[in-house]
Amino acid sequence: MSRNSPLAVCYHALFTAFMLAPILVVCFVAFTPEGYLSFPTDRWSLRWFYAIGRYPEFISAFWRSLLLGALSSAVAVAISVPAALAIARHRFRGREAMTTLFMSPLMIPHVVLGIAFLRFFTEVGLGGTFVGLVLAHIVIVLPFALRLTLASAVGLDRALEHAALSLGASEWTVLKRITLPLVLPGLVSGWALAFINSFDEVTMTVFIAAPGTETLPVRMFLYIQDNIDPLVTSVSACVIAVTVLALVALDRAYGLERLLVGRSDDGR
Amino acid sequence: MKSTPYLLSLPALLLFAVVVIVPLGMTVLLSFHDWGQYKGIEPVFILKNWREVLTDSYYLEMFGRTFRIALFVTVLTAVFGAPEAYILNRMKSPWRGIFLLVILGPLLISVVARTLGWALLFGGNSGLINKALISWGLISAPLPFMFTETGMVVALAHVLMPYMVLAVWAALQRLDPQVENAAVALGAGPFTVLRRIVLPQVMPGILSGAIIVFALAASAFATPAIIGGRRLKVAATLAYDEFLNTLNWPLGAAVAVLLLVALVVIVVGASRLVERRYAQVFG
Numbered sequence: 001m002s003r004n005s006p007l008a009v010c011y012h013a014l015f016t017a018f019m020l021a022p023i024l025v026v027c028f029v030a031f032t033p034e035g036y037l038s039f040p041t042d043r044w045s046l047r048w049f050y051a052i053g054r055y056p057e058f059i060s061a062f063w064r065s066l067l068l069g070a071l072s073s074a075v076a077v078a079i080s081v082p083a084a085l086a087i088a089r090h091r092f093r094g095r096e097a098m099t100t101l102f103m104s105p106l107m108i109p110h111v112v113l114g115i116a117f118l119r120f121f122t123e124v125g126l127g128g129t130f131v132g133l134v135l136a137h138i139v140i141v142l143p144f145a146l147r148l149t150l151a152s153a154v155g156l157d158r159a160l161e162h163a164a165l166s167l168g169a170s171e172w173t174v175l176k177r178i179t180l181p182l183v184l185p186g187l188v189s190g191w192a193l194a195f196i197n198s199f200d201e202v203t204m205t206v207f208i209a210a211p212g213t214e215t216l217p218v219r220m221f222l223y224i225q226d227n228i229d230p231l232v233t234s235v236s237a238c239v240i241a242v243t244v245l246a247l248v249a250l251d252r253a254y255g256l257e258r259l260l261v262g263r264s265d266d267g268r
Numbered sequence: 269m270k271s272t273p274y275l276l277s278l279p280a281l282l283l284f285a286v287v288v289i290v291p292l293g294m295t296v297l298l299s300f301h302d303w304g305q306y307k308g309i310e311p312v313f314i315l316k317n318w319r320e321v322l323t324d325s326y327y328l329e330m331f332g333r334t335f336r337i338a339l340f341v342t343v344l345t346a347v348f349g350a351p352e353a354y355i356l357n358r359m360k361s362p363w364r365g366i367f368l369l370v371i372l373g374p375l376l377i378s379v380v381a382r383t384l385g386w387a388l389l390f391g392g393n394s395g396l397i398n399k400a401l402i403s404w405g406l407i408s409a410p411l412p413f414m415f416t417e418t419g420m421v422v423a424l425a426h427v428l429m430p431y432m433v434l435a436v437w438a439a440l441q442r443l444d445p446q447v448e449n450a451a452v453a454l455g456a457g458p459f460t461v462l463r464r465i466v467l468p469q470v471m472p473g474i475l476s477g478a479i480i481v482f483a484l485a486a487s488a489f490a491t492p493a494i495i496g497g498r499r500l501k502v503a504a505t506l507a508y509d510e511f512l513n514t515l516n517w518p519l520g521a522a523v524a525v526l527l528l529v530a531l532v533v534i535v536v537g538a539s540r541l542v543e544r545r546y547a548q549v550f551g
Contacts, residue, residue, distance in 0.1 A: 005458075008355045012367070015352045019371050022385025022426060025396065029388055037388065039396075079279040086273035098277060101284055109487030109531065111504040112295070112524045113288075115511060119298055119521070120291035135287050142280065200378045203489040203504070207511065220380045224494055228387055236381035243377045251369055260372055260434055 023240060030237035032230050048234035058235055061219040065199055068130070068215060072137035073145065073194035077187055079138075080146040081153075085179075088153040103147075105140045113140065114207030121208060128210025136208055140201060141194035148193060148259075152186025189254040196246060299522035309517055317522035327506075327523070331530075334502040337420055337492075338485035342478050344425040349432035350474050354466065356433070357440045368437075375430040383491045386423040390414045390495070415497040423495050424485050431484065432477040439473020472546045479538050483531050503527045 004012070032038050033045035052058055080102075086092075087099055105113065117136045118127070126132035160182070164174045180187075202217040209218045216239065223232050250259065274281075299317055302310040321327045356367055374382060389396050390413035398410035413419035443466070451461045489504040496505065503523060510520030 004355050004358050008351075008358075011351065012355045015348065016367065016370060018426065019374060019429065022382055022389055022423075023374060023377065024385075025388045026381055026385045037391070079283065082276035083280045086276035090273035092270075092273045095273070098281065101288075102280060104284075104288065107483070107532075107535070108292075109483075109504070109524075109527060111487055111489050111507055112292075112528045115507060115521060115524045116291035116295045117287075118511065119294050119517070120287070123294065135283075138283065139287050146280075196376050200376065202378070202380055206489075206508070217378055217380050220378075220384075221490055221493070224380065224384060224387070228384065232384065233388070236378070236384050239378050239381050244373070247369070247373050247376055256369055256372060257365075260375070 026233050027237045027240060029230060030234040034230070037228065037230060037233070048230045049238070051231055052235055052238070055231070057214070057219060058216070061214050061216040064130075064213065065216040068133055068137055069195040069198035072134050072198050073141055073191045075134070076138045076142045076145040076194050077149065077191045080142060080149050080190070081180075081183065081187065084146060084149040084153040084183075088150060088156075089158075103143045106143045110140070110201070110203035111207075114204040117204065118207045128208070128213055130213050132208055133205065133213060133215070136204060137198045137201065140204060141198050144197055145190040145194045148186045148190030149183060152183045156182050185254070189250065189259060192246070192250055192254075193259060196243065196250075200243075295521050296525055298518055299525050301518040303516050303518045317519045320519065321522045321526055330501050330506055331503060331526075333417065333500075334486055334504075334527075335530075337417055337424065337502065338482050340421045341424045341428060341485040342482045344421065345429050345432040345481050346474055346478055348425075349429050349477070350436045350470065353433045353436035353440060354470075357437065371433055372430045374426075375434075379427060379490045380494075382427055383423055383494045386419070386426065386491075387414065387494055390419050414495065415500055417500070419495045420492050420500070420502075423491050424488055427488070427491055428481045428484055431480045432474075435477025435480065436470055436473045439470040439476075443469050472542060475538075475542045475546075479535055479542070482538075483535050486531055486534075487527060 028039055029037060030048055031044045031046070032040045033043045033047060083098075083102065087095060113136070117132070121127045121129070121132040121136075126135070156179070161174050161178050164178050165171075169177070200217060201215075202221050205215050206218050206221060209215060214222070216235075220232060220235060220239075247256070250256065298309075300313050300315070302312050302314055302316060304310070352371070356364060356371070359367065390398075395410075395413065397413065398407075401407045402410065411418075413422070447469075448461055448465055451465050456464070487504055488502070489508065492500075492502045493505045493508070496502065501509070504527070507520045507523045507527070510516045510523065514520075
């Protein structure tokens with residue numbers, strides 16, 4: 001493999017600076033000691049991080065987002081495991097159509113989904129409820145859960161199951177002792193990727209969240225629409241910190257490349 | 269058993285039938301309903317909203333802006349993202365993984381937080397970018413970024429860049445380095461190798477990345493809403509306004525359905541074109 005030229009290295013440095021600049025700016029401004037937006041130069045302060053405590057709507061939105069992400073990802077994984085086994089192991093009528101349907105939330109703009117959910121939930125009496133949020137989030141994170149569970153279901157060696165069966169294990173035992181443990185890594189990383197996507201979702205959620213069921217990104221978005229002050233930068237800095245930690249953990253556990261390169265294939 | 273796969277997928281199928289297909293159908297229907305300031309939504313079948321969306325110059329201008337921004341964003345990400353993916357691919361072991369994480373990682377960071385960063389960098393007349401450009405003597409008066417299409421394009425290009433890098437990266441992984449070496453051995457210069465060997469092979473990756481970026485840019489919501497403010501509307505922010513401020517749901521539904529249909533036509537059409545053109549590469 002040949003080396004990059006000095007010109008290429010310069011380009012790479014500029015590109016990396018472009019990608020990181022907005023994220024770093026948010027984190028820097030969050031430490032300002034002033035009461036307005038400014039870069040901390042000689043003095044750093046945590047006052048805007050302490051200030052978050054005085055805004056209970058951010059705190060409750062944070063817990064709601066965590067619960068929503070954990071719950072909807074868990075349900076999405078739970079229903080994608082059997083679906084992944086069906087798609088991976090059986091050839092049946094409508095298999096392609098079904099896969100397309102399950103992957104469709106990636107292709108349908110989230111604004112359109114948000115509008116459709118708003119209309120539907122209002123009609124059936126789930127408008128602005130947490131149950132509605134969970135249902136909507138299961139749908140939008142299911143493609144991520146399904147892709148990773150499907151990948152591990154396809155890679156599963158069926159000889160292991162046949163061996164267990166021939167040694168006298170019941171089908172239930174095979175599922176519990178052989179199949180599930182083998183798909184577990186895909187299941188866990190599918191849950192994690194689904195969780196991150198649920199935790200970050202704003203476009204669809206902004207339509208169906210009511211005051212009292214707002215998620216953290218929605219609360220941040222609505223706050224920014226009114227005014228931008230150091231408080232919202234410190235909240236954003238916390239969100240960035242949490243995401244970066246999750247990202248590094250996910251990279252160690254599963255490999256970010258494996259997790260994401262699959263994602264680029266959805267567009268085709 | 270013939271019914272096994274259906275039974276296994278039943279929970280997911282039921283959920284998608286009730287929570288995806290039915291609501292989408294209801295939204296299409298809604299776009300044909302009537303609406304009045306005092307009477308609210310009237311469940312009749314009329315073409316009023318569609319006529320308004322398709323002929324009124326306000327909506328035409330807004331859809332024109334939406335697709336213009338999406339086009340600029342797509343070109344920017346392709347022109348700057350593809351070379352970066354190539355450089356990343358040529359990096360040595362620890363750096364490659366680290367910078368892949370740095371460049372693709374932002375994909376998973378909240379869009380609101382990333383856009384907030386751009387709002388801080390642009391920041392009216394006192395934003396960091398303008399201060400830097402003025403102090404370096406490149407410009408004399410601050411450039412407007414906030415509440416302009418330029419600002420939206422730059423911020424969206426940043427938000428969607430990882431998708432392009434990812435698509436080109438995936439294409440580069442399928443490339444046989446021996447072909448490059450063979451070209452060099454046969455006397456080709458580095459530029460010729462890039463143009464005649466690498467580019468034709470990663471073109472499908474660039475195009476599939478372009479399709480993803482275009483679709484996401486045309487339907488983007490949070491970034492145009494924050495950078496564009498309340499006046500500079502794109503399709504997604506307009507639909508949001510109709511639903512949650514004006515409360516004219518049928519008109520908002522027509523805007524959303526039109527956006528969906530336009531995107532499906534463009535994305536499916538472009539994918540067909542790419543697949544036909546590069547059938548031998550996808551082979």
